[in-house]
Amino acid sequence: MTGNPYGEFDDARREYVIHRPDTPLPWLNYLGQDELIGLCTNTAGGFTFWRDARLRRLTRYRHNNVPLDLGGRYLYVNDGGTVWNPGWKPTKTPLERYECRHGLGYTRLVGARDGVEVKQLFFVPPGETAELWQTTVTNTGAAAKDLRLYSYVEFCFYEALNDMTNLQRTYSIGEVEVEGPAIYHTTEYRERRSHYTLFACTRETQGFDTSRDAFVGVHNGLHEASVPFTGASQGSIAHGWNPIGSHELRLRLEPGASETFAFVLAYVDQGEEPRFERPGVVNKATGRRLLERLAEPGAVDTAFDELRAMWDGLLSRFQVECPEPSLGRMLNTWNQYQCMTTFNLSRSASLYETGIGRGMGFRDSNQDLLGFVHLVPDRARQRILDLAATQLADGTCYHQYQPLTKKGNAEIGGDFYDDHLWLILSTCAYVKETGDTSILAAPVGYADRPGSRDDLLHHLETSIAYTLANRGAHSLPLIGHADWNDCLNLNCFSTEPDESFQTTGDVEGSAAESVMIAGLFLYASRELAALYRHLGRPDDEERLGRAYDEMLAAVEEHGWDGDWYLRAFDAEGRAVGSHERDEGAIFIESQGWCVLGGAGVGNGRARKALESVHERLYTEHGVLLHQPAFTRYHPELGEISSYPPGYKENASVFCHAHTWIDLAWCLLGDGDRALDYYLSICPATKEDRIETYRNEPYVYSQMIAGRDAAVPGEARNSWLTGTAAWSFVVAAQGILGVQPDYDGLRIDPCVPPSWDRFHVTRRFRGVVHEITVLNPNGVCGGVRAMTVDGRRVPGNLIPLSTGTGTIHVEVVLGAEQAAEAFG
Ligand code: GLC
Ligand code: GLC
Secondary structure (H helix, E strand, C coil): CCCCCCEEEECCCCEEEECCCCCCCCCEEEECCCCEEEEEECCCECCEEECCCCCCEEECCCCCCCCCCCCECEEEEEECCEEECCCCCCCCCCCCEEEEEEECCEEEEEEEECCEEEEEEEECCCCCCEEEEEEEEEECCCCCEEEEEEEEEEEEEECHHHHHHCHHHHCCCCCEEEECCEEEECCCCCCCCCEEEEEEECCCCCEEEEEHHHHCCCCCCHHHCHHHHHCCCCCCCCCCCCEEEEEEEEEEECCCCEEEEEEEEEEEECCCCCCEEECCEECCHHHHHHHHHHHCCCHHHHHHHHHHHHHHHHHCCEEEECCCHHHHHHHHHHHHHHHHHHHHHCCCECCCCECCCCCEEHHHHHHHHHHHCCCCHHHHHHHHHHHHCCECCCCCECCEECCCCCCEECCCCCCECCHHHHHHHHHHHHHHHHCCHHHHHCEECCCCCCCCCEEHHHHHHHHHHHHHHCECCCCCEECECCCCCCCCCCCCCCCCCCCCCCCCCCCCCCCCEEHHHHHHHHHHHHHHHHHHHHHCCHHHHHHHHHHHHHHHHHHHHHCECCCCECCEECCCCCEECCCCCCCCCEECHHHHHHHHCCCCCCCCHHHHHHHHHHHHHEECCEECCEECCCCCCCCCCHHHHCCCCCECCECCEEHHHHHHHHHHHHHHCCHHHHHHHHHHHCHHHHHHHHHHHCCCCCCCEEEECCCCCCCCCCEEEECCCCHHHHHHHHHHHHHCCEEEECCEEEECCCCCCCCCEEEEEEEECCEEEEEEEECCCCCCCCEEEEEECCEECCCCEEECCCCCCEEEEEEEECCCCCCCCCC
């Protein structure tokens, strides 16, 4: 048992079990893996959308509500006048038993009181656009029970921003149709939509409501909704105002008896079918067929089995047994799961991302790919091409695009001059994972040249060329509006409270430079050079080698502060992240990227930079973004100094950037540091301090409040963060050292000397690699000997095998780790 009174990991079932509904914050899970996605908290809160949380939202959710997390997939039980919910909310009637199990793509709830137990299982079957709520009601008492059950969802009119703001319109457009247990939400169907939302029950129902005013009551809250308390549905038909879906079910259960049925919440596209049955009446054939299929005996169980099998298959691609339980637990299940969630959602919809502002981020998704490419390589391929298509002909990129339309937009700004370089990292990771070099020739145009056709490789070259051509006085890359740190705005000097830091224009001709982009360029250009080597194109490899050398010279000549790398030069040419500054004297981004890019090798600076980080920025909660925190607003540095000290980009532990330092320790071969840093932000280690940490202990958060904050160690903004992908890279490729490469799987661990062995199962290029690593001499790394199926193999590269079977690899660590390039 840990010190967490709210829940615990159930590793065998790959579930996180929550025993109390009043968690420090709502603890979220996601349903759905393809097109239909649901957010589901431990009290059944959340909403559901199809593909795009902004443009195709099916149910409503009020993010900043009081109390938090109200609105969701609710079931009210009226048992002889007492009304309760199996997920506790919204009535919060005390339960005798409550349990929530968040699993992979599903959530189970059990609520019980007064001899009635309700079990619910929420999930989206693979390949369906329907969310199912399988529900089992059992009479566990000694007397017969007459129960009334009421389901509840509130429909959203698809475009979530308009839905929330344009009430003079939306209050007059709502429409529904009801057919037996099927409620059809048909708002805007009469005009340009060919889809509707279906909310139905696979069991016979005894009543329904579709008007929120009728069901809840104009002046009531959901906890006192009038229909469940009076026990009589109204059969209301919504005409405008706020359409909802609610069914009434009457159950008579003898002692020990139970009944199982399912609610279905579906997005139904009419496709080519006629849109109307007769004038004004929606053609429901597609919806009816879907319901018939799901109402077949066993259909829901079969669909759930498919979901379980899907995840077993996905996760079997990477599994580890090692001496550190938190690392194993995260890697084997939750970290990979979170990586898939960032694949599906980028930064669009969570409890902290409202699904309206941020779609798929260019830099974010390219980095996320590093964590899911081994799980869904085919879909990763498409993602790379979608992203590349939002690059502009000059090499810069749209910072984000809408998943539905795949069109880039500048709604949250543009001119982030790191963006384009991440495309090189994702592409190289994809080719290493799959061996599929054909992607490089895949046709993809530039977003500002409609009809243009180029190939992906050309996009990578355009990225390199842009950075080379746009450098400043120190030959370092221009930063533009910002680099990875959105809030280091060296060119915008905003003094108006009503301006957005992200979209406010940069001053003309300003030439602030970024040492972090320089480091990223080193890394990216070396990656691309290695790709050319693999392709047998020595001239191109050499050309990139020269660009690398040139950038490295600029970094070493102008980017070193004495004990660490500078962060940037501001618009006036003054050093940022220098001992000369009283606030923001040392930053981590440039330490991470310069070292990962190969700077500081041979001159001691790499180690010096990391030791400086360790001394000044490392805390028990992770590595701070910079120190000292900004206590006043510095217009020449932008949004970064707008946050209170210790939060967000102002000196929190920004977990994403923390991982680069960790990876850099792996590169330098310090296994104790690598693991300590890994564990310092690892959510599974936070259970003992959950009252402080507050967020879900099974997924990474974007940030943990830093040393300067009121409550250091408090996490914020869980789920959608690049920390997921990078932590996977750190643990899988850095610490365990299992690195996909063009010609095989490279083994280059960096473990604590106390680890005597570990085992990794890795599916790579169709072959299952069973890899046992032994550490008889208690070292951090360095491969002394390796055998593949008993045969000695030189070096540390497991050559590509033919076939689809299993190979057994034994690795003995021994020689000191070569300080060779990572990746
Ligand atoms: C957020 C953004 C990401 C950015 C980071 C640092 O996580 O999604 O793009 O790099 O903040 O500002
Ligand atoms: C804000 C956030 C930052 C995020 C950016 C995206 O600046 O602080 O983390 O990346 O918004 O728009």
